[in-house]
Amino acid sequence: MQESNLVREKKKFQVIGTRPKRPDGTDKVTGRALYGGDINLPSMIYGEILRSPHAHAKIISIDYQEALAIEGVKAVITAEDFPSLEDVTKKVGEGAVNIRYRSNNILAKEKVLYQGHPIAAVAAKDKNIARLAIEKIIVKYEILSPVLDVREAMKEDAPILLEELRTVSMGEKIDKPTNIAKHIQLKRGNIEDSFAESDIIIEREFYTSMVHQGYIEPQSVTALYNNDGDISVWTSTQGAFIAQQQISDVLNIPLSKINVIPMEIGGGFGGKVSVYLDPVAILLSKKSGSLPVKITMSRKDVLMATGPTSGSYIKVKLGAKNNGIFTAVHAYLAYEAGAYPGSPVGGGAVSLFAPYKLDHLLIDAYDVVVNKPKSEPYRAPGTTNAIFASESIIDEIAVKLKIDPIELRLINAVKEGDRRIDGPTYGRIGLIEILEEIKAHPHYHSKLRGKYQGRGIATGFWFNYAGKSSVYASINGDGTVNLIEGSTDIGGSRASMAMQLAETMELPYESIIPKVVDTNSIGYTEGTYGSRTTYSTGWATHNLGNELIRLMKEKAAAHFETEIGNIVYSKGNFTSSDKEISFIDLAKLMKGNPVTASSSIHPKRASPGFGTHIVDVEVDPETYKVTILRYTAFQDVGTAIHPSYVEGQIQGGVVQGIGWALNEEYIYDDTGNLVNHTLLDYRMPTSYDLPMIDTVLIEVPDPDHPFGVKGVGEVPIVPPAAAIANAINDAIGHRLNRLPMSPKNIFESINQVK
């Protein structure tokens, strides 16, 4: 087992901080765990989806009579089968979505807005027949010019995607057709005067491309529209209740009719919050006479038509004094929302300088539609793009002022009581602790050996989210505890829930039996996103444990024939003066008289996350291939419940960030055709591209949370792009302003290719 790089002030836990095997582990290493595509129901038929070959076109007509006539075809649907919806904006996950747009993204109505936009769907008795039927559907299009770049889309004469779209600029609606859905402005202080008083001002432009979450399991949904109108949906989703709500909104069916059964999920990273296939499978099932319908996306479907995160154009101007203190920032961010509004540009605008004290700022941010798939959250949505820009400029200032890059960050770093750039005051955050830890770390003081080697540093930020969670438990006759939860286990959260309950109840980890259940079987629980599950569901689990102990104390009091106030519980034993009974023995006595409890919680806020990374790279002077030599990620993790899975979150996020930095990008031709829609050409990192990813877990507990938990999943994707860009500059003396920093882009940047 890996040695723990844990910085903790005091150890006071029995279970928390240990590294037990996960409860669902055996099923997952033996192939028994059932993921979205692994369900096979009696009489099940298969759905396929017809997708647009064009990036921007009007749909003139859809003729599916020939498809419907094929033997074995059970049903065909188009957008005409969906209810007409008003423009209503609803909260979905951490964002907000216009449900009419959501419906139109699921099956296109009147227009297609990106290559791969679904148009019609077929259900047939086998996949081959369904595929054949799809080919027989005749769609007539009027092809329109696509707009594929965020700044092109903002021009006055750009092709318009959504005729009715109007810019909402700082709350005001501007009444003319546009591709700009939203303009947000953050303004504080006086930037003109502050820039005038600055000793150094750096202004740079940055470009990033759309990148995909890259989960290995394609979306797969199986749905049954039962003869009585009850609907069952088996799907891999980050949030069963979030899927249920979207299905209800889009199909205009009451929530209570829809039971979402979450299968094991093969990765999500934000990309499995929005629904794509679920309403389609439900309507196909209904039209097929209540046969269960399974639809699984191909990898090409996943890349063409499910949530990448936004590409962006960012311009940042930062001023500083000779002593390193930042004076003012002026920034402009334009993010590609994809086909419908809703990029994470708001998060980008705030996170840009969230780690630093700044009193004078003007930041304009724009959410812009383009003929690409609707963007979806991807790990710390919007933040990696922004911090690539800000941390590159900060590095440039450090070099020019000859200030150590960690010192420069320490001079400006936020701590408890400081205000975030958009106003809120920070609570107990650990950025200073992180930076001090780096100064003492061997990696920071190690020598680089080669001519083309360099070291880079960057700090990342993520808001973290709390949200609503429910849990339920029953105590079994043998003293074990069934823990029922609604949080999708995407990376070991059954273990972290069981550990928090075991810690609360002073029981062994092994005596907790966690289970993730369907929407009919547990109270409302938000999705596994925003780094919220270990925080909020864990908090609910703590409250649940306390309630179970209270109920067991009542039982113990009855058993000892005394008052509950006389019962003391410690380390698995109930005592009253000279009498003692163990938790297990008491549970045995209670057979047929069970103890059950439930707990629901909605914490108002969660502590934000900070992390700073150091990377050493080597640049091949002939091919410009960048090799990662050494990587260390430092993060304030609050309290690490299961350190292995905390390290795993950091390592996984870092490697996604490395992929974003060096290889990954959506490549479109001029017609809006996605050229690299395979995992060979959309090049995610492999084991052979990487060294070990070292982590240092710094524990600055959240004072509100019973165990001090802070969300850890999002932050680690944020610093890598900037840290690697800074390391490349250190290696070859050239600053890059475009992601990915692939050999081609480095060559073009160095040789000034336009």
Add this chain to the structure above:
Amino acid sequence: MNMKKFIQTSINNERVEFICEPRDSLLSILRENLRLTGTKEGCNNGNCGACNVIIDGVLVNSCLVLAVEVEGKKIETIEGLAGKDDLHPIQNAFLEEAALQCGICTPGFIIATKNLLDINPNPTEQEIRKSLAGNLCRCTGYDKIVRAVIDVAKISNNKGDE
């Protein structure tokens, strides 16, 4: 195109017979006809390794093998790895090291690791990384997977020395 073929093969040391179309991939037959869903589909074009199985000692992407090709062959899948009483040491090492998060790539990695250690029982870290480069994992950053493989190779070799 619909002329169905009758195929006899061996899967995890059991004789297995199935009927397939010539165009069916081994992956689709494993998952849909034989209900061996431990072998996963991630890309269906040979780029992710989630569908790895071993045929006659050779590691393959089962999505790129036609089902008709396995006539008379010996196939090993994830379902055949654990012993009667215990998990396979590779499976144990993946659990001990927390080498999985979502777990969808795990069967492919475990099969690829078995094939690696069958051929090279004492691989270096770089040999492990190169051998597993055909398997994509998006959750872990590979660190704990590589550690798990290093661990299991060490354990197996120590046992051999006794």
